Amino acid sequence: MNKFERAEGLVAPLDRANVDTDLIIPKQFLKSIKRTGFGVNLFDELRYLDEGQPGQDVANRPLNPDFVLNQPRYQGASVLLARRNFGCGSSREHAPWALEDYGFRVVIAPSFADIFYNNAFKNGLLLVTLPEETVDRLFAEVEASEGYRLDVDLEHQRVITPAGEILEFEVDAFRKQCLLEGLDDIGITLKDEDAIRAFEEKHRAARPWLFRDSAQA
Amino acid sequence: MAGQTLYDKLWSQHLVKERDDGTALIYIDRQLLHEVTSPQAFEGLRLAGRRPWRIDANLATPDHNVPTTVKERAEGNAGIKDPVSLIQVQTLDDNCVEFGIEEFKINDPRQGIVHVVGPEQGATLPGMTVVCGDSHTATHGAFAALAHGIGTSEVEHVLATQCLLAQKMKNMQVRVEGSLGTGVTAKDVVLAIIGRIGTAGGTGYAIEFAGSAIRELSMEGRMTVCNMAIEAGARVGLIAVDDTTIDYLRDRHYAPTGEQWEAAVADWRALVSDDDARFDTVVTLDAAEIEPQVSWGTSPEMVTGISGEVPDPAEAADETTQRGYTRALEYMGLAPKQKITDIRLDKVFIGSCTNSRIEDLREAAKVARGKKVADSIKLAMIVPGSGLVKRQAEAEGLDRVFIEAGFEWREPGCSMCLAMNADKLGAGEHCASTSNRNFEGRQGFGGRTHLVSPAMAAAAAIAGHFVDVRQVDVSPAAQEA
Numbered sequence: 001m002n003k004f005e006r007a008e009g010l011v012a013p014l015d016r017a018n019v020d021t022d023l024i025i026p027k028q029f030l031k032s033i034k035r036t037g038f039g040v041n042l043f044d045e046l047r048y049l050d051e052g053q054p055g056q057d058v059a060n061r062p063l064n065p066d067f068v069l070n071q072p073r074y075q076g077a078s079v080l081l082a083r084r085n086f087g088c089g090s091s092r093e094h095a096p097w098a099l100e101d102y103g104f105r106v107v108i109a110p111s112f113a114d115i116f117y118n119n120a121f122k123n124g125l126l127l128v129t130l131p132e133e134t135v136d137r138l139f140a141e142v143e144a145s146e147g148y149r150l151d152v153d154l155e156h157q158r159v160i161t162p163a164g165e166i167l168e169f170e171v172d173a174f175r176k177q178c179l180l181e182g183l184d185d186i187g188i189t190l191k192d193e194d195a196i197r198a199f200e201e202k203h204r205a206a207r208p209w210l211f212r213d214s215a216q217a
Numbered sequence: 218m219a220g221q222t223l224y225d226k227l228w229s230q231h232l233v234k235e236r237d238d239g240t241a242l243i244y245i246d247r248q249l250l251h252e253v254t255s256p257q258a259f260e261g262l263r264l265a266g267r268r269p270w271r272i273d274a275n276l277a278t279p280d281h282n283v284p285t286t287v288k289e290r291a292e293g294n295a296g297i298k299d300p301v302s303l304i305q306v307q308t309l310d311d312n313c314v315e316f317g318i319e320e321f322k323i324n325d326p327r328q329g330i331v332h333v334v335g336p337e338q339g340a341t342l343p344g345m346t347v348v349c350g351d352s353h354t355a356t357h358g359a360f361a362a363l364a365h366g367i368g369t370s371e372v373e374h375v376l377a378t379q380c381l382l383a384q385k386m387k388n389m390q391v392r393v394e395g396s397l398g399t400g401v402t403a404k405d406v407v408l409a410i411i412g413r414i415g416t417a418g419g420t421g422y423a424i425e426f427a428g429s430a431i432r433e434l435s436m437e438g439r440m441t442v443c444n445m446a447i448e449a450g451a452r453v454g455l456i457a458v459d460d461t462t463i464d465y466l467r468d469r470h471y472a473p474t475g476e477q478w479e480a481a482v483a484d485w486r487a488l489v490s491d492d493d494a495r496f497d498t499v500v501t502l503d504a505a506e507i508e509p510q511v512s513w514g515t516s517p518e519m520v521t522g523i524s525g526e527v528p529d530p531a532e533a534a535d536e537t538t539q540r541g542y543t544r545a546l547e548y549m550g551l552a553p554k555q556k557i558t559d560i561r562l563d564k565v566f567i568g569s570c571t572n573s574r575i576e577d578l579r580e581a582a583k584v585a586r587g588k589k590v591a592d593s594i595k596l597a598m599i600v601p602g603s604g605l606v607k608r609q610a611e612a613e614g615l616d617r618v619f620i621e622a623g624f625e626w627r628e629p630g631c632s633m634c635l636a637m638n639a640d641k642l643g644a645g646e647h648c649a650s651t652s653n654r655n656f657e658g659r660q661g662f663g664g665r666t667h668l669v670s671p672a673m674a675a676a677a678a679i680a681g682h683f684v685d686v687r688q689v690d691v692s693p694a695a696q697e698a
């Protein structure tokens with residue numbers, strides 16, 4: 001997994017609540033059997049005026065000039081500022097893959113949908129939850145000053161604004177450690193192989209019908 | 218000590234290990250696989266040189282990409298015209314062969330939407346943990362199974378370790394008390410619940426649906442309700458075991474038999490929340506007040522009763538909501554205060570893991586019998602949830618009812634629920650859909666989805682616009698005509 005310690009970068013504001021994963025990466029792009037290459041189709045329906053197809057060269061597609069990521073001042077953004085319930089809907093991990101492939105390292109919002117939250121952390125994309133009022137204020141600051149950047153420090157769990165203000169955030173210890181060390185979840189779990197085997201034995205004895213190979217013929 | 222909720226019981230029955238920081242390792246009894254979210258997981262296994270932990274826990278079927286027209290399906294995988302979709306389905310087949318996983322292939326009569334297939338086969342049993350790389354895995358909670366959607370990395374994790382890293386959720390109970398009116402179905406119940414608590418109302422919770430109206434639902438209806446728990450933000454929806462659950466499972470292919478069946482049933486009876494169990498949140502709805510629902514916006518919470526109207530953004534509670542409403546009305550091409558019955562439709566889709574089971578098709582057929590789809594409707598399609606549902610419907614003559622009324626009778630798959638295959642909406646088209654998501658572009662670029670029950674969708678197909686199905690004549694006389 002990708003490591004994450006600290007990211008300092010340009011902020012792009014996406015001023016819309018309940019951004020769903022269909023919007024982050026529309027279904028026609030889920031046909032890929034790879035994990036990479038989704039960045040050019042991130043927010044495809046908002047970003048382009050035509051309907052995108054997988055494998056198509058995006059260079060000739062008409063851009064929607066009103067969409068925030070198409071505006072010159074937000075080019076190269078690596079921090080996405082968003083509204084509540086970001087990432088709701090489908091469980092597609094293609095959503096965090098697309099955000100990362102585009103170049104985002106961090107998404108800041110008042111709340112995130114559960115499955116998206118898990119998926120993001122498993123891919124080294126840091127999600128920072130800040131109170132709604134704080135997020136409101138950040139939206140105002142981003143819009144007011146071109147080139148607005150934030151410094152996101154996972155180790156100390158804080159976001160530092162250009163004015164030097166420190167915004168602290170919560171993140172659970174296990175996810176934080178995995179991100180900081182770039183640990184592979186499966187490798188960690190397999191350290192508990194014996195515990196899993198012991199559980200499985202007990203479980204099979206108590207409820208054999210849950211195991212198709214122990215079910216009566 | 219207070220009693221346990223159903224969720225608490227399922228959790229503790231599967232807890233392998235708890236870490237100090239609150240994350241836990243839970244054991245997974247069943248993993249369902251489909252072509253969209255599994256290829257990268259299998260690839261990950263291969264790259265790391267790992268094998269699946271327990272092959273018999275897995276069951277696979279392609280559903281999202283498969284064509285639904287009879288002609289293309291007759292050709293099997295070769296009938297998949299889109300080469301990218303074909304590779305994805307082929308990759309699932311290859312991975313299942315390589316790893317020895319049972320798969321219901323494209324033209325196996327048992328193939329279908331994973332969430333229809335699992336229960337139908339008895340591969341979903343009470344007391345199981347069930348996962349799938351698909352958010353609508355919540356469906357299986359109707360059987361008092363702890364079931365939820367996971368991402369692709371987690372699919373790989375479950376394949377490799379038979380466990381999932383999880384954190385315990387909070388408990389919410391949604392009680393629907395009283396009896397539903399005629400013509401009001403499970404779909405209307407769950408839409409009304411989402412309308413009440415919002416799309417993020419259940420975030421962080423496992424929702425148990427309870428109350429007399431829920432108890433009265435069939436298993437099909439209960440699956441419809443749990444299916445959409447995720448649309449209320451909850452990864453898990455649950456319903457306690459009762460006779461309805463047990464009757465449904467008897468003699469299903471993977472269900473236990475003989476003495477094991479007896480032992481299992483005795484065990485399953487305990488899968489209910491204790492009387493003194495404590496829920497973090499309780500929401501109560503009066504069943505009698507629920508009318509047939511229609512979504513008007515681009516989020517499932519943007520929903521109202523058939524007698525209602527589209528809201529006026531000017532009257533929204535706060536600024537973010539107001540912006541959301543304005544944007545939704547613009548996308549949907551609707552005016553503030555427009556009556557729901559004035560929404561004209563272009564297409565009708567009856568299908569998806571929410572509403573493609575036999576009971577759903579019966580409900581729709583009741584309304585469609587002896588009538589004709591309105592001329593203004595460009596396409597009205599019925600897509601059964603599985604090959605077995607299709608056969609059953611044909612045995613009951615439902616296919617004739619639909620075809621005579623002017624509906625297209627298709628082969629099983631996800632179809633226009635998310636339009637990954639050729640079935641989709643054109644820009645600006647309004648669709649009465651029995652699926653679960655009305656997000657922008659979900660059913661096709663620029664498409665406008667209205668979520669409804671199968672009966673409401675059938676009634677809308679015949680009228681050409683939304684109508685109150687409670688006022689539609691389904692008397693035997695009309696049926697003869």
Ligand code: SF4
Pocket residue numbers: 280281330331332351353569570571630631634635652653
């Ligand atoms: S029918 Fe729709 S919601 Fe259900 S699994 Fe298929 S695509 Fe997902």
